Amino acid sequence: MDKIAVLIPCYNEEKTIEKVIEDARKALPDAVIYVYNNNSNDRTAEIAAKAGAIVRNEYMQGKGNVIRRMFREIEAQCYIMVDGDDTYPMESAPDMVDKILHHNADMVVGDRLSSTYFTENKRPFHNFGNSLVRTSINKLFECDVRDIMTGYRAFSYEFVKTFPVLSKGFEIETEMTIHAVSNNMQIENVVIDYRDRPEGSESKLNTYTDGFRVIRTISRLYRDYKPLHFFTVMGTILAFLAIVFIIPVFIEYWETGEVRRFPTLIVCGFTMIAALQSFFNGLMLQNMAISSRRTFEMQLNGLHRKKMSLIYKNSDDNDD
Structure with missing residues (x-):
């Protein structure tokens, strides 16, 4: 069992993956870094392997499918999940790990919305969607999670091994949050700085299609849990x-x-x-x-x- 495992789901992130791995190694020198390649058609897997990460493949497309594979295969006391697009600062990772290992947290949320997200993110509908989803879940489930859609999180072993991954795409973050809230798991928020994608790196998130999937997921989970x-x-x-x-x-x-x-x-x-x-x-x-x-x-x-x-x-x- 690893003490700390850094999980990086990737699809066509050759421009940023090396820096993300290097930043993760600097922030958490004792961690084991895993890159899960999701059918990338660029040099993501090759660059990640040269940078020293353990590279594995998930051949079913979609972030939810990648996370299912990662959670199933890896045993660790603490898991740090971060996107491979270099939008999240790994400097916050030690604080998130500490809350898992020493403060009994089951999930730590990297909160972008309380810092630089609305100024750094150049996609206004993403800003509106994040605010709408956050307000909806906090009202429906009577909680105080400050960033629902963030891809930067830390998890306990108990959370990872009890989380039933049902979503296939980007609505997976919403599903994680509702699972933790509904099962009375301890959730902590850590405010992080957010930076927009570097030039030449493109988001895989479709504002409208994935937005409707998130809304549908909230309705389904509200029906199931309440x-x-x-x-x-x-x-x-x-x-x-x-x-x-x-x-x-x-x-x-x-x-x-x-x-x-x-x-x-x-x-x-x-x-x-x-x-x-x-x-x-x-x-x-x-x-x-x-x-x-x-x-x-x-x-x-x-x-x-x-x-x-x-x-x-x-x-x-x-x-x-």
């Missing part, structure tokens, strides 16, 4: 629509003694039934979510024991 809230909102909306459309029918019946709009009456009746079903579905799914949380806590306990045994084994091997 089903009672989600289905109560859905039921309330349906009940409100049923009541609004049934009121004219009742007024007409009160005045004439006749029901002239039977289709409206029937549709409103079924809509109200759907509202009740939505509420009771939320209750049942909430009980299932609570049961899943109990199982998760037991899994965490088992992983902690496994980690400690690996640490002791490494210590004994080093003594020998």
Whole structure:
């Protein structure tokens, strides 16, 4: 088991990957640096290997697929994940590692939005999207995570080995945040400086396509982790629509003694039934979510024991 593992997912980052590796080595001289090449068609893998990183490949395209592979293969007490585009300062890494190893944090977020992001980033829709996602998640999940979409994070062993990677692309950061918040894991924020990509380096993030994927991921995870809230909102909306459309029918019946709009009456009746079903579905799914949380806590306990045994084994091997 490594003490510190630096994880760098890469796709066509030949212009910056060498500097990122060098900065990581300076900031964390004891860390093992892994570069996961995701079908790059430039010299990313070659340059990373010459710079001294351990280079591995993930052939399924997408950042989520790369992270799934990294988390599955690497065993470490602390993981630092950073993009290979040289937009994040590795000087902040020791502080992030310290919070994992000595302050019981499960995830440390490299917070760009509280420092230079809005001045350095030249893509205004990215700025708006980051603010929107941050506000939405903090309101929906009642938390205080200051940068949801950052690619610069530190993780504990327990987080990495319990995180179910379901997303394939850039919405993976949103999924990480919600997983940690919903499972009551300790999250810390470290303010970092952000610098825009150097000239000639292009972002792989599509503002609109990936933005819609992030919004869809938030909705899905809100439904999965807070089903009672989600289905109560859905039921309330349906009940409100049923009541609004049934009121004219009742007024007409009160005045004439006749029901002239039977289709409206029937549709409103079924809509109200759907509202009740939505509420009771939320209750049942909430009980299932609570049961899943109990199982998760037991899994965490088992992983902690496994980690400690690996640490002791490494210590004994080093003594020998």
